[in-house]
Amino acid sequence: MEDSEKNIELKINQISQKLKEIRLSKGYTSYETFAFENELNRVQYWRIESGKNITLKTLLKVLEIHQISLEDFFRNL
Template identity: 50%
Template sequence: MGAVKEEEILSILLEKVGKKLEDLRKKQGYTSHETFAYDNELPRVQYWRIEKGKTNVTLKSLVKILAIHKLTVEEFFADLLKEKKATKK
């Protein structure tokens, strides 16, 4: 697999992760990423970049965010896989 293909795959995955986190935030009633980040003691700019798929989220940051949503890494990615399968049908 070439470097360009790997970058494309990473970019798509980061966007999907960010979109899922945005959906989770909105389900909690937060319309603003800034308010969510502030209320949960997360760096606001970093959180915005994660939601927008603009940064390579670390496992540490992802686990912290998922803990806020009371999700495990397995549950989070299982949901992403379910969404992917549903869109293929």
């Protein structure tokens, strides 16, 4: 795997981990409960937190649920 591809994978993992940390900080211990209560597909949300299949559209939707701007989310990432 090339260095640039490794860097991309690292960033994706950081994004997914940060989303998980935000969910936990909001009191959602289960990703399934979070997905259900916010009308997200459970499997799709699991993939996001696992670093798989993160689309910009879905990321923006999740950030909107958490009331976090894109700028704030990526700050210190």
